[in-house]
Amino acid sequence: MFSAMVVCRFVHFSAVLLLFGGWVFRPLLPGTLSGPRQQVQGAYRGLAWLALASGLAWLLLTTFSMAGSWEDTLDLATLKLVLGSTFFGQVWTAHLLFNGLLLIALYTTAGFGLIAVVSFLLLATLAPVGHGAMLDGWQGQLLILNQMIHLLCVGAWVGGLPVLWWVLTRPAGVAVDAVLRRFSNVGFVLVAGIILTGLINTRVLTGALWPTPLFQGFALILLIKVVLVGLMLLLALFNLLMSRAGHFEVLRRSVALEWLFGVSAVAAVSLLGTLPPLVVS
Template identity: 35%
Template sequence: MTLDAVVAGNRFLHYLALMLLFGSSVFLWRLAVPGLRLTIDRRLDSALRTAAALAVLTTLAGLPLQAAEIVGNWQAAVDIHLLQKVLRIDIGQTWALRMLLALLLMTLALVRRPGRPGSVAIGSGLLLASLALTGHAAMDQGLRDFLHAANHVAHLLCGGAWLGSLLPFLLCLRLLADPLARGDAAVTLRRFSNAGHFAVAGVLLSGVANALLVLGRWPTDWSSPYQLLLSLKILLTVAMVAMAVVNRYVFVPRMRNDSPSAIAAIRRYTLMEIGLGVAVLALVAVFGMLEPG
């Protein structure tokens, strides 16, 4: 396996873990009805703790992999003197800050009480937002640098809130079959539907702004690997939006007359939405390593 493939894989797992943590925690904290919050939280507990551990491990791996990328060989990843030099430059200092945030997140995930996801939502949100300190968003200077970073933070948080909340959404959907939980589940799903409009709009608007800030134009030169992969990301995101719209405006109204088949359709489309979202993260993990142009 090549160094670039390992770096891209580490980036992908890092994005996936953080978005699951942030979106699921926000869903539980701000959208789930209190009577339902504990039930869903218990079912997600193992997944969220695993995601927190993965976030720490992938952050930890970032420094040696960065050193190996700079030098261009695997030996640099275990060269203590080189790692110390990298820690003295901006890349290393950013990694140190993110490592502290990752350890804070792990601590919050371990000590949190069931049904109290607020601290993990904040901790994962901070670590997710700190990705704006790296990559293309950190290449500008002055006011443009601030605006680019702020826009990237919005893109990351909206994307995490959207994609990461789809797993607890599926669990909540299943609870509609439980007579004792049906009322709370219906209220929670309505809250999710309303909040989802803002998250999706935020992803689209900040995504367009990101493309313009990085390239200065729309990515139409497909001879450029960066622009080709960015265009694929845009297409997959549009497909995700289309599925979300169909779920909300086609299948949700049908739940009044044909609830079982409508719920089954919503579940299928949501699973496809998750699959597309994972593919988007894989593309981002790759083209985020490429030079724009």
């Protein structure tokens, strides 16, 4: 069941991050590319359905961990108790509601602003889940806020990369340099936000800037995540150089590789959220 939860978290995080990042990145595109919503609408609808399915699976797996059997898990009274009487359930009720609203918006004539706001709320309601709920009072609220900022930065970066790759596959008549400059300028802010909020999370959860022992459990997975983010940052700098040199074929492959590193980092986070932090005594 542990493996099922890790996979479920990975699928759900990936879908929600891609939904948020894709919509946030759209205003950075040239007007001729940001307009035709129908070209990517199918992909976003698919991601929203995937997010809903994995979100419901997450609820069932969490309920199973509390109830201890599938018979009790699938009992409506048990589900009602979890959703109404636990912190996770209350947060998850709002989360699933935003997921449903996003699906409705994607199947109607809702504008960019509404979909972007609902995507933001969908991602933001992931912050109180997992380690974000470890502390009580104002400290817990600040930790959730910090985790929310962390997720928003990650979502904008990882979710924006597929859109950037899509632009690079259609370079004719597109000022690729301008698009990359826009993405890079925002990217530097996002990277700074990811690093700062990540350090705060680690310090608060473990009592140290880095947990020890380094190559065990929580610390090892955290190290893998940091290495992957570092590789993404190096590739982002490489992409900027390739753009200035006009090597668009290399650039497309590099952006795709950067996105794969990002997805791998999300996989590491999905596992990390199920492990207890190594608290320094």
